[in-house]
Amino acid sequence: MNILQKEFRHIFRDYRTLLIIIGMPFAQTLIFGYAISTDIRYAPVAVLDYSHDVETARLRSRLFASGYFRDAGEVYNNDGIEQAFRRGTVKMVVVFGDDFARRLQTGQGVSLQLIADASEANTAHLLTGYAQAIVATFLHERMAEGGYTATGIAPEITMRYNPAMQSAYTFVPGIICLLLMLISCIMTSVSIAREKELGTMEALLASPLRPTQIIIGKVLPYLVIAFVIGLLILAIGALVFHIPVRGNLFLLLGECLLFILLALSIGILISTLTRTQQTAMMVSMFAMFLPTLLLSGFIYPVENMPWPLQWLSAAMPPRWFIIIIKTIMLKGGGLQHCAKETLILAAMTFVFLSLSIRNFNVRLK
Amino acid sequence: MMNVIETHELHKAFGSFTAVDRISFAVAQGEIFGFLGANGAGKTTAIRMLCGLLKPTSGAATVAGCNVFTQPEQIKRRIGYMSQRFSLYEDLTVAENMAFYGGIYGLRRREVRRRADELCRRLDFGHARHTLIRDIPPGWRQKLAFLTAIFHHPTIVFLDEPTGGVDPLTRRQFWTLIYEAAHEGITVFVTTHYMDEAEYCDRLSIMVDGRIVAIDPPETLKKRYHADSMNEVFLRVVNG
């Protein structure tokens, strides 16, 4: 009972920690509540129309009127589909075969194909489901109106990049992202905070070492460790789950390095702002771990989130990194397909690194 | 006079390393007993065994009438403990610290308040009852820590380097408190690196490499080693 009472006193006296403890679940519940919305709205969908007739026009307008899809323009051949997917600008392509209206009206089987980007398996599943339902209703109505006979109306579905719809395709990139973030960010921030807490930083500071020397020396080992772990997960993905690396392996590793560097610089920044290992740990967890999990698009598609959260998500490095890994690993894209994301990560790295070096005090406070 | 600590061949080994080597001694009630030794001589291990925190390897010992092997919990209830490193919670106030320690030893709330009042009056400290420990000057903190350690009127109080870094005036006030406690019948078991403080003790033991090599009143030790001060005695004993 005494310990209990005393512990409450400790807790209430340290109101900052209390705020975090109370505030985090509050924020989390809100974020979860908004983030978990399974239905998708306005997903970008492109059309490849070999018919361009009155019926395809009707079906297209029906699809885009549903609110589930947003017209992301037309593509003109298979290569166009591939480019759109790699660039990540569309989630699904609807392909209308030749002679759509005539075949429909004469009762011959129409050719309708739904190609989804299954590197996000859940999204792909949902989108094709919606589209199938709309197409079915559409055909049913058209038949009732025109008295056609119903044959061969089921659309053909292609899950691009992940034909077997394995969840590993989604979680392996997510895990790479999560682990690299955690190791780099938490381990650096804690190791620097430990030197402060144990007093060894005082001896380091009193030496002629420059802050950059201290930082590089502290950070390099974790860079190596994180990189090795990244390799390990890729190997497990390839050997156990048979997830291929379709793009350039060296490009992928280079992007991993960039991301690790970014996470390390965030770790350093956190350590310059905290005094003890415990707070460094807590801040890293709350600032990095949960956002990676919730806002990066790893579990919940970013498109489903309300605007404020999408903005917040845009500020999260993991979000961009996940896109990069998926593009290179699953879609076989090159640097030109993830140039924007790479630039964003590079800019973030630059900002965080210069902030943390500037913040790294050459004296005690 | 009754003995409150009695050890017979008390022994503690960690693996192949002997920390405390069959020590036998006794401390009488109300005595101020100085427990000296070089760093690493085994003092801390010995104190931990006597406080019921560490199980001895062999031998026998009773503290406050309880067996250190079988009754460590009863021992803990009958002793007080204070060290330089850990004493009071810095983020709690004076009153809260006392309430906590009083509560641990099962004092009633009213009793805690009565003793806290008395203690604050004794130290002329009433105005600072609701001050956080971290805002109190270091010298005062040590005195408060001591009085908190004897808050529940223990049979014995163990003090592990209680006066490190304390100014000479406060250090003496601290010893005045020790004398008063001893006068009330509390046995004081104290370690210190200040050899002038060793002189304030009724009796001293000096540990070297896990063994007690000398145990006597300071005057006797000084005569035996032909020394003017305990500092000289200590250096001679420890140097072998």
Place this chain on the structure above:
Amino acid sequence: MIAVTNISKRYGAVQALSDVRFSVDRGELFGLIGPDGAGKTSLLRILATLLLPDAGEATIDGLNTVADYRAVRRRIGYMPGRFSLYRDLTVEENLRFFASIFGTTVRENEAFIRPIFAPLEPFRRRRAGALSGGMKQKLALSCALIHRPDALLLDEPTTGVDALSRKEFWEMLHELKQHGIAILVSTPYMDEASRCDRVALIRRGQTGQIDTPQQVVAQFPHRLFAVRTDNAYRLACDLPSWPTLHAAYPFGACFHVIDRRPHIDISAELTAFLHQRGHSAVECLPATPTMEDCFMEWMKRDESE
């Protein structure tokens, strides 16, 4: 070598240092003597370029600790109050690490630190965290000296260390002086003052007398008497009722007593007084004041002002 000019420093409402000034020469062992919270650590950190003073300036070998802090860092050896070595590294690894961050090697300076490092030789492969207090302190000193600094700043190196290790430590410092190093050492142990060439007493951020320990003691303004009887507790109770008492406090095996009248020998008078109070085996002799007596006198004077 070390020059401190009118340094002040405050943290919020607490004045940690006010207007401190002194200097330490090459080959001089200078002691900063005062209790915890006196401002010793703040002062040493300012000299080690780790804190910025609010006012005043400090130089080491003519280099300003604020403006030329990087050059100063190359010339000082600093041993912080808290054990600041890596507990999970071995003795040897620690030494090598500290040599490397100062751009030197252990081999280059092995001879220089040998007198200090010799007792650690058998424990080269032991983890620093597993060393005893005295050994830790020797290792920390070795690490602070590995780059042959011109000035050595030691923050309470002997706190928590046993009397024998302390004695050995001071002997090492005296050897180091021979190399022309300026040594500034802080300590809460008054008895260590006599081992310094010069001392500054420090309390509440202010320095008192700065002089050789002999001079400080010689300037003690009172006559001091050492009193003892067969019962110390009763003596403590009875001494305050001595009519012309200035101060009485326990000191080792005796009580030190100072009378309000500066130049009078009170031995006989006081012995009679104590006999009259029922004490036996009364001994009352003139005594030589120590640094601790001086410090307490300074505190007392301060408080009465």
